Amino acid sequence: MRRSYMAGNWKMNYTRSEALSLVKELLENGSFKNKVLVAPPFTLLETVSNAVKGTELILGAQNMSTAESGAHTGEISPLMLKDLGVQAVILGHSERRSIYGETNEIVNTKIHLALKHSLEVIFCVGETLEEREAGAAEKIVRDQVLKGLKDISEKQMESITIAYEPVWAIGTGKTASPEDADDIHSVIRKEIEELYSKETADQLIIQYGGSVKPSNVKELMGKANIDGALVGGAALKAETFIPIMEYNK
Numbered sequence: 551m552r553r554s555y556m557a558g559n560w561k562m563n564y565t566r567s568e569a570l571s572l573v574k575e576l577l578e579n580g581s582f583k584n585k586v587l588v589a590p591p592f593t594l595l596e597t598v599s600n601a602v603k604g605t606e607l608i609l610g611a612q613n614m615s616t617a618e619s620g621a622h623t624g625e626i627s628p629l630m631l632k633d634l635g636v637q638a639v640i641l642g643h644s645e646r647r648s649i650y651g652e653t654n655e656i657v658n659t660k661i662h663l664a665l666k667h668s669l670e671v672i673f674c675v676g677e678t679l680e681e682r683e684a685g686a687a688e689k690i691v692r693d694q695v696l697k698g699l700k701d702i703s704e705k706q707m708e709s710i711t712i713a714y715e716p717v718w719a720i721g722t723g724k725t726a727s728p729e730d731a732d733d734i735h736s737v738i739r740k741e742i743e744e745l746y747s748k749e750t751a752d753q754l755i756i757q758y759g760g761s762v763k764p765s766n767v768k769e770l771m772g773k774a775n776i777d778g779a780l781v782g783g784a785a786l787k788a789e790t791f792i793p794i795m796e797y798n799k
């Protein structure tokens with residue numbers, strides 16, 4: 551049985567005081583039977599790190615450099631994340647891919663570097679609306695998985711969660727139907743089985759992301775291959791994130 555994993559991606563939101571009050575509400579009013587992560591922007595990591603120390607709430611970052619140090623203006627290295635107590639990093643988010651030009655190869659480099667520094671990875675994949683309408687969703691996602699995981703060992707897969715986020719469902723209020731999401735999740739699981747083994751595929755946590763809300767978490771999580779959620783908008787308020795993070799499959 552896979553343990554459900556709920557992650558809140560705060561994207562580019564909040565100041566330190568706002569972050570602190572949200573985290574305090576999650577810790578005071580939420581429970582942690584599921585694995586739960588929050589990923590604040592870089593500027594809030596130290597504040598949130600201090601607040602979650604000694605609790606079960608996992609601290610994640612939203613991105614990371616391809617390099618460890620040096621002449622990379624504006625970038626943040628895995629060493630800096632580790633220094634702040636960050637445990638996991640979201641890589642390959644569609645906003646990084648589409649707005650900032652991250653390719654599958656860049657995402658692969660980042661995954662290797664994160665794992666080298668013992669950061670867990672939430673590796674995001676997902677097709678655009680045009681790709682879905684052209685009937686290419688499966689092919690695109692399979693290709694992202696294959697290239698993103700190039701030269702990642704079976705042992706390293708223990709530190710990787712895959713998040714399927716159809717780009718057209720992010721921040722739009724449109725959710726993939728639970729059946730459509732589950733179909734792609736099963737394609738991903740099958741591909742992991744082909745690349746590694748049935749055991750690794752069975753253990754892999756696959757999150758769904760894209761307009762997850764308290765009102766749709768039940769039907770999404772009801773699907774066999776959906777093991778968690780990567781939540782944007784609804785992760786910004788305790789009253790909407792707590793029912794999701796506590797959802798008991």
Ligand code: 13P
Pocket residue numbers: 559643715719720721722723759760761762780781782783784
């Ligand atoms: P929304 O939940 O706001 O659609 O965002 C999803 C997402 O991109 C999480 O990474």
